[in-house]
Each structure stands twice: as structure tokens, then as C-alpha cells.
Amino acid sequence: MTALEDRTEAPAPEVGKARKRKEDARLITGRTTWTDNMVLPGMLHLAVVRSPVAHAKITSVDVSAAADAPGVVAVFTGRDFAEEQGSIPCAWPVTPDMVNPGHPSLAVEEVNHVGEAVAVIVARSKAAAQDAVELVDVDYDPLPVVLDMEEAVAEQPDLCHDHLSSNESFRFVFDAGEAGTGQNTDEAFANAEVVVSRRFVQQRLIPAFMEPRAAVVQPQGDNYTMWSSTQVPHILRLMLAMITGTPEHKLRVIAPDVGGGFGGKLQVTPEEVITLLVARRLGKPVKWTETRSESLMSAHHGRDQIQYVDVAADREGNIKGLKVHILSDMGAYLRLVSPGVPVLGAFMYPGIYKFPAYRFDCQGVFTNKTPTDAYRGAGRPEATFAIERIMDELAVELGMDPLELRRKNWIKAEEFPFTTVAGLEYDSGDYDAATQQALELLGYDELREEQRRRRESDDPVQLGIGFSTFTEMCGLAPSRVLGSLSYGAGGWEHASIRMLPTGKVEVVTGSTPHGQGHETAWSQLVADELGVPFEDVEVLHGDTGISSRGLDTYGSRSLVVGGAAVVSASQKVVAKARKVAAHLLEAGEDDLQFESGSFSVRGTPGTSISIQEIALATFAAHNFPEGMEPSIDADATFDPVNFSFPHGTHICAMEVDTETGFVKIRKYACVDDVGKIVNPLIVEGQVHGGLAQGIAQALYEEAIYDADGNLTTGTFVDYLVPSAADLPHFDTGNTVHEAPGNPIGAKGVGEAGCIASTPAVVNAALDAVRHLGVTDIRMPLTPERVWRAIHSGGDGGDRATAGSNAYGGAQTETTAGVSTEASSLGGDR
Amino acid sequence: MTRISVRVDGASYQDDVEPRTLLVHYLREQLGKVGTVVGCDTSNCGACTVHLDGEAVKSCTVLAVQADGAEVTTIEGVSRGGELHPVQKAFHEMHGLQCGFCTPGMIMASIDLLQDNPDPSDDEVREGIEGNLCRCTGYQNIVRAVQLAAGEMRGAPASDGHVAPAVVDTAAAPHVVGQA
Amino acid sequence: MIPAPFEYARPTTVDEALQAIAAGGEDVKVLAGGQSLIPVMRLRLAAPETVVDLGRVAELRGVREDGDALVIGAMTTHSDVLADPLIQQHAPLIAQATETVADRQVRHRGTFGGALVHADPAGDLPAVALALDAEFVIAGPEGRRTVPARDFFVDYLTTAVGEGELLVEVRVPKLDGQWGMRYEKFNRVAQAWSIVAVAAAVRRENGHIAEARVGLTNMGPTPLRAGAVEAALSGAEATPEAIAAAAAHAAEGTEPSSDLNAQADYRQHLATVLTRRAVTAAAGL
Known part of the structure; x- marks a missing residue:
């Protein structure tokens, strides 16, 4: 026990401090564990044979040459696993009659997209496995290829799955009039003075996490441990058990350090299933690590929607109604939450505006392409883009300043909490304050003045300013809400706190990080709750053997839901420790105060006991309260009652070279309200990273298929992930309106930058060239598209689908080797 | 098989390798230098960057046999006597990493840049690391980190405004306008 | 892989x-x-x-002077080219173009000769070599022969280097004095290949353009000289208007490919804009 007099001032709270990250030490030195680092005795290596055709019946598979190749231990086809591989799960049947064609991990009868796995080589070395891929001979009987969504839902289309009656998986409708959250939409449009209609294209994107996926499975008797580069070890374990029949309690899944995910590793992948099945069949440890080319063609893609958006208003700019019809490309199969992605967006199209009427109508469409699923924002970037773009178009139609139109219609600070036409209750915020601050950060007035000058002088380089005043829903999710949307799981998160004898603290979180800094932020939360030093907290995660319950990391949920569970568990620890302290200090529980990690008796200076000392006393358990079990450890599961709603104002100033169509961000300023900020360093980093991806959608990235269904953008040569030299400096700021729905007050920040930025960038480019007659430019804003939109009208049109001639046209159509007639002595640069 | 001799992070190795073995696979699989990682097939991402005879190269685009007789430094060999390299320290200080997968390559490329240009502008930093892709950070904090390290390696405080600790111009504190 | x-x-x-x-x-x-x-x-x-x-092969590395020419060993790396004072002095166009090749790491390994023999139409150095009237020294079983740049680039990824032969060095005539040069590259992201690029060298005399050489990158299966532009510039006044008029001929005789970076007509448009910009800069305007 410590003399009370020794105590100094209470330390500053950890929450709010820009703590440098605990995770960094192992990452900056290269002393960490990626899944591909794993080496186990006797480990075999897998290589996957993938379909080079988009749609075909498999007529025969001859593996004999591959099986005889040196170093090859086994070759398996879909037939070999047909009875045990089940189907890749879809956990989100968004309508009762949703059509799910089933998704074998290894194709058995037919292939439905280029890159689909058809066989797997098992060999002693990675090289031997790779070499044998070329020796597998698969005969394909080609079927018509379905690529275009609008054609796919037109009359008499070719079918993506010939055993289905159409290419539509589901039709999900939300009508505010019918739901009782708004007026009749048809009437609103019939009575409107102004209607603006647009067709927007959300191009297909590839999450492109930097660490390629990998899985290692070690069998031990009838137990299996899988290491996987996954965002969702808990979900993966459950699903693997359900698919393969290996009981859940015989499976342990470990996500070691994971090199980014962005939704791309929120999946139960065919390759993970195959790796488990092979290990189970052979009883040997096996490893699969993908190449980047495999990753780009077979890991799930994101976005890919066509949006038909209509907005109704009166001449004064009062909005009257919103109608959204979207075609959402599922790709060839439904994966874990594929259908849920557009549905997550369904409730966000009204944005921050007070629409009296709203109707959302979404068709999920099958095409012979890689399946789509979650990618940073998942449904919300698409919704935000649509509303923020159409508000600009409405402003043009009305001859109003785009910001004035927004102001006129957005929810006022004093109106929170506000129930929207989509039925969501927005929690808190002040859109005007964020906007004012963002305008200042940007230097708005000077840039508008420069824009005027450039326009008057007919400068070849024009300047534009674009806004995005957005909100999003985070903190996935209230379990009851997920249930009402037919999602197959809850949205709670779990945490436990283990008080070690030396006073150190282990925090176990069910929210599995892959770059977000949970170890640091959770330590800050616990340090404040328990009053222990930040350094004394260790955060454990990503191993179902250690973290028994969890729903993992996606949807900006970790802090809002998982962090709340950590706080709640900490408070339970304190409550238990209070009983022990009362016993040891011989005082009543109610007479104790807990401050800076120590209990003391109110009004009785002299003695106190720290929670870390109580941990030791609990370990010894020599002198413990009667009837209390000797533990102050605690678990908590937090299930939010509502989503949280970050918001913000993003403003982009864009230069457009009208001679070449090249666009360049001149300045980017944003002010985000993500609620309480636990660690400003991490919050800023999340915003930056989100901005980079949102800007990349606007300017650079697009997964392109040719007419045969080959992914043309099959390497980083043609799928353009921007480098440091391609992105601007970001000026970021925050307002803080705490979320009332969780004990931290945080709203979530992982997706905000990505959701908000894309329309700001496109609006800026359009603002620069609107006076030249341009009304839309398709994303990404390639120089060619911008130039065509300026000089030939339209939205810039489709791009040619041939790969660029880099490396002599080295776009990867298959992983099988093909020798080309190239320079006889060439090969250099 | 071809016999090669290399020095890697200060230790000498002699090994038989297949001529087709990429330097990065030799480092990872034969030497256990798994700090260096592979991120792509086409020499775009730079995650595998190491120093070959003092110059940054993409070790996925060098054959191990080409490194015969050479000195290789990986991320595991840049700290000296338990002291982190200034660039490593700066990445930590400035939150220049999130998932950390690109980080070894990014640090090796940055060290190489600073050898050639000890006092780069922000644009020069951005161009200097154009061969390294990061999907998490948006690069801004990486640029800050390289500038911080540049200052420290020059032995002088940096002159550029962006070098201030990340939170200073992040606005977390000064720009807070309302606390509901 | x-x-x-x-x-x-x-x-x-x-x-x-x-x-x-x-x-x-x-x-x-x-x-x-x-x-x-x-x-x-x-x-x-x-x-x-x-x-x-x-x-x-040590003899293939390095840059030296040989009378009126610079001799660049085929195995000289891009970074060595960039660091070489002779290149900076006599062939800054090569330095400008080399600086845009890929990224630092690639420039540390990639070589001058390798890039030329690979003859990627999107590569930056072939058009420069063509614009500078470089000569290629090729060694073969029968000895050495020298091929002028206009004969060196034969087709897509194909050069005059035959089976059993090797490019050993490239001779670049020194262009001293009143020559101005500019490599104008257009691509979507920093480390990418050129969608189109233009290499221009211009000699000015008394307010006029006495001589101009313009090489085009990625405007066909091989690098091209913009002959019509050069002819139009020869003797023209060094004014923005005259240069723009000449540059309008840049796409003549080109057959660029259509791919996801750019379709042919857009490439042809870019060629005129980039030629105007390159020549204007090279002319010191």
C-alpha cells in the first residue's frame, strides 16, 4: 500500500494523446510475422490452376503430367473435393428470394470467371508447384460471356449461370413512403418544379491491399490451425467449420500481422478452403501464397454499380424527393457479404439532406467477372458519390451556388438527433461548422478568385472547386438492425481484460486489426479506465485460441464497438477490484474513490491501494473478500443501439489542363467530425489513407475487362495504385461532436476519407470545365476521358480494353506461361 | 545450381541457388530474412527493396546469381548496435506506417534517396519514393518521416514547415471548434 | 511468380x-x-x-568522349548516365529522359543499352536516341558493325541487333553550343511508361530555328522522327505561333496503338500538344 501523500497530480488522460504506435517496433525493423513468413516442418506448397476463360463447361481435366512432375506430391481438381468443399458462404441474403447459384472453391462442372480456381498443385517447393501449373490440361467448352450489367438485365440476355432463369440475384427496394419514414416519392416528383436525372458509373475497383493473401494450415491429429492473412479470423473459423464439416472446436484461426485489407480480406476465400482441405486430405502442413497477378484477378473486387439518380426540387432550391435505381454487379458468385454492399448504401443516399421523399431500388446482377464484395466504405462511397454529384447537378440546373444549395437543405446543428427519410437517426454534428473550417483550410476565396482569372483569360489550365458534405454510418452494427436486414450474424464485439500478478494488463479484443493501431488505441483506453501506465497494457488479438469471441474489423467498427467493449470490460475490472480494495482497506465500497489507478478511502487520507497491487493480491488470494472468487478479470460484449454518423466537409481544388485532359489536385482540405478522438495521430493517418483511396477511385483506378472477360488490368502496371508522387498534400482538420451511442463518444474514422473524397474530386474537375459544356466525366478521370468530354461532349466514354504495351503487353491473362515472340535479345529498361 | 557468395546484413553466406531464384526468395527462404517481403510481380510496388552494394534495388527483379560477390543490406541490417536507423525512428515518430507491409521497402528506398539528396524538398521526397506503393497512409506521413530523418541525418533541424510533428498540422487540437 | x-x-x-x-x-x-x-x-x-x-562485362560500362561523339557503354546504368558530367554537358536530353524512366530502384539496375535493345515503344530512350542521331555499335561473330538510329529500330520490340549479336555501345554526336533540348513525357502516374512523349532538340540562330530534331515515343511500333515537324521548323521564326503551326504536323505518318491508357486519335492529339511544348521549351521560349 502506498502512502497517499506520495501521490502527485493525476496524469493527463491517455485518450486524446497523439501516442506513437506500439505496433511500429516490429514493423519498422522487419521483425514481424506475415503469414507467408511461416515455415513448418514438412510443409508443402500449393499453387492454384486458374481458368483462362470467363465462362465455360469443363469437359475434362488431365492432371497426369502435373502429377508426374518433379517435386509434385499431389494434384487435386474440383471433382476430388466435390463432396467436402461445400459452397463459399454468403452471409447476407438481402431478400427472401435472393438467388444464390452456389460457389464451389474449386470449379467442378463449369467456370464462371477468369481466374476461378480449377485445380491445385501440392509440391515440395513453391517453384515446383508453380512449374506444374502449366502442365495441367483443362478442356473448356465455351459459353456466352456476360459482362455488361445493362445488357444482362435487358430482354433475353445471355446467362451468367445457365441453370438460372435470369442474371438477377435479387431486387431490394426501400420506399420511404411505404416504410412510413417519408412521403410518396412518385407524388413528390409529379409535383416538383425541377427534376434532374443522371446516370453515374461506379467503376469496378480492386482493394489491392499490399500484402498478398496467404494461408498456412497445420494439422495436428483432428485439429487444424490456420494462419491466414485475413481481416476476420473469427468469422473465417465459423464459416470453415460450416463449409468443410471440420468441427468449430477443432479449428483455430490465427491472423498474424496482416498487411492491409480495406474490406478485401473480409472474406472466406476459396483458397483458404482449399488449403484446409488439402492439409486435411494429406495430413501435412501446407502453405498457399498468392502472386499479385492472382490477387488482382481472384481476390474479390469492389464497387461496380450503375446508378440512375433522380432528384426533385422547387425553383428556390428546396429539395422534394430522391429516387435511386442501381444495378450492382455481384460478379459471378455471391461471396460473404456481396449482396449487402449496395444495401448498406441504401440508407445513405439521402446524405445530410432533409429529403421529404425517397425511394431506393437495387438489382443485384450476375456477370462473368470476379465476385465483388466489401471495399473500404462498402456501399456508402457509392451513395455519397451519387448524392454529392447530383446536388452539384441540381445546383447547376437551378443556377445556385452548390454550397448554398447544400446549406439550404442540410440538417441544422440544432436538429440533432435527426431521423432521416431513410429511417436512420443521425446522432450528432454540425455541418456548417465543419464547412466553415474547411473553407478556411482551403483558402477558398483566393482560389475562387484565381478560378475567375483563369476563366477570363481562357487559360489552358482551368481551375475548379468541388465539395462533398457527407455523412456515413459507422460502427457496424446494432445486432437487431442487422437482423432486420437479414444479415447472418450480430454486430456486437467482445473484449476481456486479464490482470496479471505483476500488475501488467492483457487486453483481448475480438476486433482484429490489420494496420489500424488497435494495440495503441486500446492501450490508451485501458490506461485511462484502469489508471495504469500505457506501457503496462498489452493488446492481444487475431487468434481464436486467445480471443475466443469476436466479429473482427470492418465498417469502421473497431473503436466504436470493440473499443466500447474494452471500456466496458475495464469498468467491470474496476468494479471487482473495488470489492477487493474495500476488503483490504477495511472500508465500505461506497466510501472508496478510484482515481489514477488507486482506491482510497474518501475523507481518510493516508492509505490507498493501486489496482496493480490488487492484481497481485488477487493472484495470491491469501486475503480475499468472503464469497468472491479470486479474480478481477472481466469480459464484456458491447452491442450498440444505433450506428454512429461521422460527417465532414471535403473540398478539392483541381487544375485541368484542357489541352491534354490531365488533372492535378491543387489543394485538398477536409474537416471531419469523427466524434471523440482517442489518438489524433491515428485518426489523421486513417483520414489520409482514406483520401488516397477515394482520390484514386476518382482519378486512377479501374478494373477493366476485355470483350472475352479477361482482366486487362491484371498487374500493377495497368491497375494504377497511386504513388507518393501522384497524390497531393492533405490539409485536414476536425470538429468534435461526440457520439452518444457508445461510452467513448467515438464515431469511427476508417472509411471517412474514402467515402467523402471521390465526389469532391469529380465535382472539382467538372467545376473547372463546366463552362466548356462538360456535364459529366466518368471515373477514373483519365486524361483521355477528360479531353474527350471537353472536346467531344459526353462523359468521356469507355476506354479501350487492350492492355498497355508495358513489358511488351504483359497483361496477365492467365497464370499459365506463354512464351511470346519478343525482342530476340531484348528485355531491359 | 550456381554457387554464390554474398554478404547480407554483415554476415557472409555461400549457397547453391538455381539461376532462376530471385534475390528476394533467396533472402527470405534460404537466409530467413523475412523482413523483406514480396508485394507484386512487376517491379511496381517496391516492397522488396534492399540495398545491393549500397544502392536500392527491387530484390524481386534481381536474380540471386546477380548478387554473387555483392553486399546486401536488408531492413534487418540497417540498425546499428541496437540503435534504430534515423529513418526507422522517423517512420515511428511521424506515423509513417499503418499495416507496415510496405514499410521495409519504403525505409530502404528512403535511405537511398537521402544518400543522394540529403535535403530534399517534399516533391523530391515524393518523386524519390515513387517506386514504392503504400495503400494505407496516403504517403503524407511518410513524406514527413523522410523529412524528419533528413534533418536528423544532416544534424540540423529541418527547414520545412511540414516537418513539424504530425499532429501539429493535423489540427486535432487547434481546429476543434465544438465539443458537444 | x-x-x-x-x-x-x-x-x-x-x-x-x-x-x-x-x-x-x-x-x-x-x-x-x-x-x-x-x-x-x-x-x-x-x-x-x-x-x-x-x-x-566491365568493358560495356561507362561514358567516354571520342572526338565529336559521346560513347555510352551498353551496360551503363541509368543512374550512372544521370550522374555523368559528360552526359549533362553534351546530351542533356538523355539525362532528362533517363530521369523519367521508372523509379530510383529500377534506374539503379536498368541500363542504357538494355532499354534501347528492348525497344519498347513506350520506353523513353529510343526516341531520344533517334532524335540525337545516335549510332549503335553491334558486336557479332563476324566482328563489329555500326547502325544508325534510323535503321536500328526495326519493329515492335525488334531492333537491328541480330541473332548471335550484342549491342556494345552507343555513339551520340555532341550537340554543343546553341542547342536547346527538352523531353516532354506524358503518363498517368509517376512510375508509368509514357503514353506519349516527345524528345526535341532545337538549334536557334538569330531569332530563327535553324534546325530541329523531334523524336516521338509510343506513336507506333517503333520510335519515330516527326519529319514534317522538323521540316516546318527548319528556318521558321522562333515564335510560339510558328512552333504551334509546325507542331500541328506531329501526328503525320504515325500509327499509335489503342489501349487502356489512350486510343490512337488521342495519342495523335497528344503528340501535337507535347511537340509544341517540347519544342517551345527547347527553343528557350
């Missing part, structure tokens, strides 16, 4: 290299810096029987 297996030879002289190429069987690839070859082999778009690594 891992390359398919191959036989490996590592000669130390040009003669040894020629022998190794001769002995290497049907499909021999010469490995210079490997920055295009190794990725292509990793993707298994190339699977040579033998790889002849020139990395130890």
Missing part, C-alpha cells in the same frame, strides 16, 4: 558473351539490368532456354 528454369551464363568479356549466346541454344535472352526481362520471365511471358548475364 518465379521464372521458368533456364541455363545461366555469366561472361566477363564481349567475346565470351558472344560465345555464350552462340552456345545458348534456340532461345537465348541477354540479361542486362533485367528490369524488363525479369518481370516478363516472372510472368512467364518469356521462358528462355539460356540467359546470358552481361553484369560482369
Whole structure:
């Protein structure tokens, strides 16, 4: 026990401090564990044979040459696993009659997209496995290829799955009039003075996490441990058990350090299933690590929607109604939450505006392409883009300043909490304050003045300013809400706190990080709750053997839901420790105060006991309260009652070279309200990273298929992930309106930058060239598209689908080797 | 098989390798230098960057046999006597990493840049690391980190405004306008 | 991905290299810096029987003066080219273009000769060599021969270097004095290949353009000289208007490809804009 007099001032709270990250030490030195680092005795290596055709019946598979190749231990086809591989799960049947064609991990009868796995080589070395891929001979009987969504839902289309009656998986409708959250939409449009209609294209994107996926499975008797580069070890374990029949309690899944995910590793992948099945069949440890080319063609893609958006208003700019019809490309199969992605967006199209009427109508469409699923924002970037773009178009139609139109219609600070036409209750915020601050950060007035000058002088380089005043829903999710949307799981998160004898603290979180800094932020939360030093907290995660319950990391949920569970568990620890302290200090529980990690008796200076000392006393358990079990450890599961709603104002100033169509961000300023900020360093980093991806959608990235269904953008040569030299400096700021729905007050920040930025960038480019007659430019804003939109009208049109001639046209159509007639002595640069 | 001799992070190795073995696979699989990682097939991402005879190269685009007789430094060999390299320290200080997968390559490329240009502008930093892709950070904090390290390696405080600790111009504190 | 297996030879002289190429069987690839070859082999778009690594052929490295010419060894790396004072002084166009090639790491390995022999139409150095009227010294079993740039680039990824031959050095005439130069590159992201680029060298005399040389990158299967532009510039006044009028001819005779970066008509448009900009800068306007 410590003399009370020794105590100094209470330390500053950890929450709010820009703590440098605990995770960094192992990452900056290269002393960490990626899944591909794993080496186990006797480990075999897998290589996957993938379909080079988009749609075909498999007529025969001859593996004999591959099986005889040196170093090859086994070759398996879909037939070999047909009875045990089940189907890749879809956990989100968004309508009762949703059509799910089933998704074998290894194709058995037919292939439905280029890159689909058809066989797997098992060999002693990675090289031997790779070499044998070329020796597998698969005969394909080609079927018509379905690529275009609008054609796919037109009359008499070719079918993506010939055993289905159409290419539509589901039709999900939300009508505010019918739901009782708004007026009749048809009437609103019939009575409107102004209607603006647009067709927007959300191009297909590839999450492109930097660490390629990998899985290692070690069998031990009838137990299996899988290491996987996954965002969702808990979900993966459950699903693997359900698919393969290996009981859940015989499976342990470990996500070691994971090199980014962005939704791309929120999946139960065919390759993970195959790796488990092979290990189970052979009883040997096996490893699969993908190449980047495999990753780009077979890991799930994101976005890919066509949006038909209509907005109704009166001449004064009062909005009257919103109608959204979207075609959402599922790709060839439904994966874990594929259908849920557009549905997550369904409730966000009204944005921050007070629409009296709203109707959302979404068709999920099958095409012979890689399946789509979650990618940073998942449904919300698409919704935000649509509303923020159409508000600009409405402003043009009305001859109003785009910001004035927004102001006129957005929810006022004093109106929170506000129930929207989509039925969501927005929690808190002040859109005007964020906007004012963002305008200042940007230097708005000077840039508008420069824009005027450039326009008057007919400068070849024009300047534009674009806004995005957005909100999003985070903190996935209230379990009851997920249930009402037919999602197959809850949205709670779990945490436990283990008080070690030396006073150190282990925090176990069910929210599995892959770059977000949970170890640091959770330590800050616990340090404040328990009053222990930040350094004394260790955060454990990503191993179902250690973290028994969890729903993992996606949807900006970790802090809002998982962090709340950590706080709640900490408070339970304190409550238990209070009983022990009362016993040891011989005082009543109610007479104790807990401050800076120590209990003391109110009004009785002299003695106190720290929670870390109580941990030791609990370990010894020599002198413990009667009837209390000797533990102050605690678990908590937090299930939010509502989503949280970050918001913000993003403003982009864009230069457009009208001679070449090249666009360049001149300045980017944003002010985000993500609620309480636990660690400003991490919050800023999340915003930056989100901005980079949102800007990349606007300017650079697009997964392109040719007419045969080959992914043309099959390497980083043609799928353009921007480098440091391609992105601007970001000026970021925050307002803080705490979320009332969780004990931290945080709203979530992982997706905000990505959701908000894309329309700001496109609006800026359009603002620069609107006076030249341009009304839309398709994303990404390639120089060619911008130039065509300026000089030939339209939205810039489709791009040619041939790969660029880099490396002599080295776009990867298959992983099988093909020798080309190239320079006889060439090969250099 | 071809016999090669290399020095890697200060230790000498002699090994038989297949001529087709990429330097990065030799480092990872034969030497256990798994700090260096592979991120792509086409020499775009730079995650595998190491120093070959003092110059940054993409070790996925060098054959191990080409490194015969050479000195290789990986991320595991840049700290000296338990002291982190200034660039490593700066990445930590400035939150220049999130998932950390690109980080070894990014640090090796940055060290190489600073050898050639000890006092780069922000644009020069951005161009200097154009061969390294990061999907998490948006690069801004990486640029800050390289500038911080540049200052420290020059032995002088940096002159550029962006070098201030990340939170200073992040606005977390000064720009807070309302606390509901 | 891992390359398919191959036989490996590592000669130390040009003669040894020629022998190794001769002995290497049907499909021999010469490995210079490997920055295009190794990725292509990793993707298994190339699977040579033998790889002849020139990395130890010391005589192929370096830049020297030989009378009115600079002689650049085929195995001189891009970074060595950039650091070379002779290049900076006599052929700044090469330095400008080399600076735009890929990224630092690639420039540390990639070589001047390798880039030229690879003859990627999107590569930056072929058009520069063409604009500068470089000469290519090719060694073969029969000895050495010299090929002018206009005859060197034969077709897509194909040069005058024949089977069993090797590019050993490139002779670049010094353009001293009143020449101005500019390499104007257009691409979407920093490390990418050129969508289109223009290499311009302009000699001014008394307010006029006495002579201009314009090379085009990625406007066809080989690099091209913009002959019509050069003719129009010859003797023209050094004014923005005259240059723009001449640059309007830049697309004449070009046959650029259509791919996801740009379709042919847009490439042709870009050629005129970039030519105007390159020539304007080279003319010091």
C-alpha cells in the first residue's frame, strides 16, 4: 500500500494523446510475422490452376503430367473435393428470394470467371508447384460471356449461370413512403418544379491491399490451425467449420500481422478452403501464397454499380424527393457479404439532406467477372458519390451556388438527433461548422478568385472547386438492425481484460486489426479506465485460441464497438477490484474513490491501494473478500443501439489542363467530425489513407475487362495504385461532436476519407470545365476521358480494353506461361 | 545450381541457388530474412527493396546469381548496435506506417534517396519514393518521416514547415471548434 | 511468380558473351539490368532456354568522349548516365529522359543499352536516341558493325541487333553550343511508361530555328522522327505561333496503338500538344 501523500497530480488522460504506435517496433525493423513468413516442418506448397476463360463447361481435366512432375506430391481438381468443399458462404441474403447459384472453391462442372480456381498443385517447393501449373490440361467448352450489367438485365440476355432463369440475384427496394419514414416519392416528383436525372458509373475497383493473401494450415491429429492473412479470423473459423464439416472446436484461426485489407480480406476465400482441405486430405502442413497477378484477378473486387439518380426540387432550391435505381454487379458468385454492399448504401443516399421523399431500388446482377464484395466504405462511397454529384447537378440546373444549395437543405446543428427519410437517426454534428473550417483550410476565396482569372483569360489550365458534405454510418452494427436486414450474424464485439500478478494488463479484443493501431488505441483506453501506465497494457488479438469471441474489423467498427467493449470490460475490472480494495482497506465500497489507478478511502487520507497491487493480491488470494472468487478479470460484449454518423466537409481544388485532359489536385482540405478522438495521430493517418483511396477511385483506378472477360488490368502496371508522387498534400482538420451511442463518444474514422473524397474530386474537375459544356466525366478521370468530354461532349466514354504495351503487353491473362515472340535479345529498361 | 557468395546484413553466406531464384526468395527462404517481403510481380510496388552494394534495388527483379560477390543490406541490417536507423525512428515518430507491409521497402528506398539528396524538398521526397506503393497512409506521413530523418541525418533541424510533428498540422487540437 | 528454369551464363568479356549466346541454344535472352526481362520471365511471358548475364562485362560500362561523339557503354546504368558530367554537358536530353524512366530502384539496375535493345515503344530512350542521331555499335561473330538510329529500330520490340549479336555501345554526336533540348513525357502516374512523349532538340540562330530534331515515343511500333515537324521548323521564326503551326504536323505518318491508357486519335492529339511544348521549351521560349 502506498502512502497517499506520495501521490502527485493525476496524469493527463491517455485518450486524446497523439501516442506513437506500439505496433511500429516490429514493423519498422522487419521483425514481424506475415503469414507467408511461416515455415513448418514438412510443409508443402500449393499453387492454384486458374481458368483462362470467363465462362465455360469443363469437359475434362488431365492432371497426369502435373502429377508426374518433379517435386509434385499431389494434384487435386474440383471433382476430388466435390463432396467436402461445400459452397463459399454468403452471409447476407438481402431478400427472401435472393438467388444464390452456389460457389464451389474449386470449379467442378463449369467456370464462371477468369481466374476461378480449377485445380491445385501440392509440391515440395513453391517453384515446383508453380512449374506444374502449366502442365495441367483443362478442356473448356465455351459459353456466352456476360459482362455488361445493362445488357444482362435487358430482354433475353445471355446467362451468367445457365441453370438460372435470369442474371438477377435479387431486387431490394426501400420506399420511404411505404416504410412510413417519408412521403410518396412518385407524388413528390409529379409535383416538383425541377427534376434532374443522371446516370453515374461506379467503376469496378480492386482493394489491392499490399500484402498478398496467404494461408498456412497445420494439422495436428483432428485439429487444424490456420494462419491466414485475413481481416476476420473469427468469422473465417465459423464459416470453415460450416463449409468443410471440420468441427468449430477443432479449428483455430490465427491472423498474424496482416498487411492491409480495406474490406478485401473480409472474406472466406476459396483458397483458404482449399488449403484446409488439402492439409486435411494429406495430413501435412501446407502453405498457399498468392502472386499479385492472382490477387488482382481472384481476390474479390469492389464497387461496380450503375446508378440512375433522380432528384426533385422547387425553383428556390428546396429539395422534394430522391429516387435511386442501381444495378450492382455481384460478379459471378455471391461471396460473404456481396449482396449487402449496395444495401448498406441504401440508407445513405439521402446524405445530410432533409429529403421529404425517397425511394431506393437495387438489382443485384450476375456477370462473368470476379465476385465483388466489401471495399473500404462498402456501399456508402457509392451513395455519397451519387448524392454529392447530383446536388452539384441540381445546383447547376437551378443556377445556385452548390454550397448554398447544400446549406439550404442540410440538417441544422440544432436538429440533432435527426431521423432521416431513410429511417436512420443521425446522432450528432454540425455541418456548417465543419464547412466553415474547411473553407478556411482551403483558402477558398483566393482560389475562387484565381478560378475567375483563369476563366477570363481562357487559360489552358482551368481551375475548379468541388465539395462533398457527407455523412456515413459507422460502427457496424446494432445486432437487431442487422437482423432486420437479414444479415447472418450480430454486430456486437467482445473484449476481456486479464490482470496479471505483476500488475501488467492483457487486453483481448475480438476486433482484429490489420494496420489500424488497435494495440495503441486500446492501450490508451485501458490506461485511462484502469489508471495504469500505457506501457503496462498489452493488446492481444487475431487468434481464436486467445480471443475466443469476436466479429473482427470492418465498417469502421473497431473503436466504436470493440473499443466500447474494452471500456466496458475495464469498468467491470474496476468494479471487482473495488470489492477487493474495500476488503483490504477495511472500508465500505461506497466510501472508496478510484482515481489514477488507486482506491482510497474518501475523507481518510493516508492509505490507498493501486489496482496493480490488487492484481497481485488477487493472484495470491491469501486475503480475499468472503464469497468472491479470486479474480478481477472481466469480459464484456458491447452491442450498440444505433450506428454512429461521422460527417465532414471535403473540398478539392483541381487544375485541368484542357489541352491534354490531365488533372492535378491543387489543394485538398477536409474537416471531419469523427466524434471523440482517442489518438489524433491515428485518426489523421486513417483520414489520409482514406483520401488516397477515394482520390484514386476518382482519378486512377479501374478494373477493366476485355470483350472475352479477361482482366486487362491484371498487374500493377495497368491497375494504377497511386504513388507518393501522384497524390497531393492533405490539409485536414476536425470538429468534435461526440457520439452518444457508445461510452467513448467515438464515431469511427476508417472509411471517412474514402467515402467523402471521390465526389469532391469529380465535382472539382467538372467545376473547372463546366463552362466548356462538360456535364459529366466518368471515373477514373483519365486524361483521355477528360479531353474527350471537353472536346467531344459526353462523359468521356469507355476506354479501350487492350492492355498497355508495358513489358511488351504483359497483361496477365492467365497464370499459365506463354512464351511470346519478343525482342530476340531484348528485355531491359 | 550456381554457387554464390554474398554478404547480407554483415554476415557472409555461400549457397547453391538455381539461376532462376530471385534475390528476394533467396533472402527470405534460404537466409530467413523475412523482413523483406514480396508485394507484386512487376517491379511496381517496391516492397522488396534492399540495398545491393549500397544502392536500392527491387530484390524481386534481381536474380540471386546477380548478387554473387555483392553486399546486401536488408531492413534487418540497417540498425546499428541496437540503435534504430534515423529513418526507422522517423517512420515511428511521424506515423509513417499503418499495416507496415510496405514499410521495409519504403525505409530502404528512403535511405537511398537521402544518400543522394540529403535535403530534399517534399516533391523530391515524393518523386524519390515513387517506386514504392503504400495503400494505407496516403504517403503524407511518410513524406514527413523522410523529412524528419533528413534533418536528423544532416544534424540540423529541418527547414520545412511540414516537418513539424504530425499532429501539429493535423489540427486535432487547434481546429476543434465544438465539443458537444 | 518465379521464372521458368533456364541455363545461366555469366561472361566477363564481349567475346565470351558472344560465345555464350552462340552456345545458348534456340532461345537465348541477354540479361542486362533485367528490369524488363525479369518481370516478363516472372510472368512467364518469356521462358528462355539460356540467359546470358552481361553484369560482369566491365568493358560495356561507362561514358567516354571520342572526338565529336559521346560513347555510352551498353551496360551503363541509368543512374550512372544521370550522374555523368559528360552526359549533362553534351546530351542533356538523355539525362532528362533517363530521369523519367521508372523509379530510383529500377534506374539503379536498368541500363542504357538494355532499354534501347528492348525497344519498347513506350520506353523513353529510343526516341531520344533517334532524335540525337545516335549510332549503335553491334558486336557479332563476324566482328563489329555500326547502325544508325534510323535503321536500328526495326519493329515492335525488334531492333537491328541480330541473332548471335550484342549491342556494345552507343555513339551520340555532341550537340554543343546553341542547342536547346527538352523531353516532354506524358503518363498517368509517376512510375508509368509514357503514353506519349516527345524528345526535341532545337538549334536557334538569330531569332530563327535553324534546325530541329523531334523524336516521338509510343506513336507506333517503333520510335519515330516527326519529319514534317522538323521540316516546318527548319528556318521558321522562333515564335510560339510558328512552333504551334509546325507542331500541328506531329501526328503525320504515325500509327499509335489503342489501349487502356489512350486510343490512337488521342495519342495523335497528344503528340501535337507535347511537340509544341517540347519544342517551345527547347527553343528557350
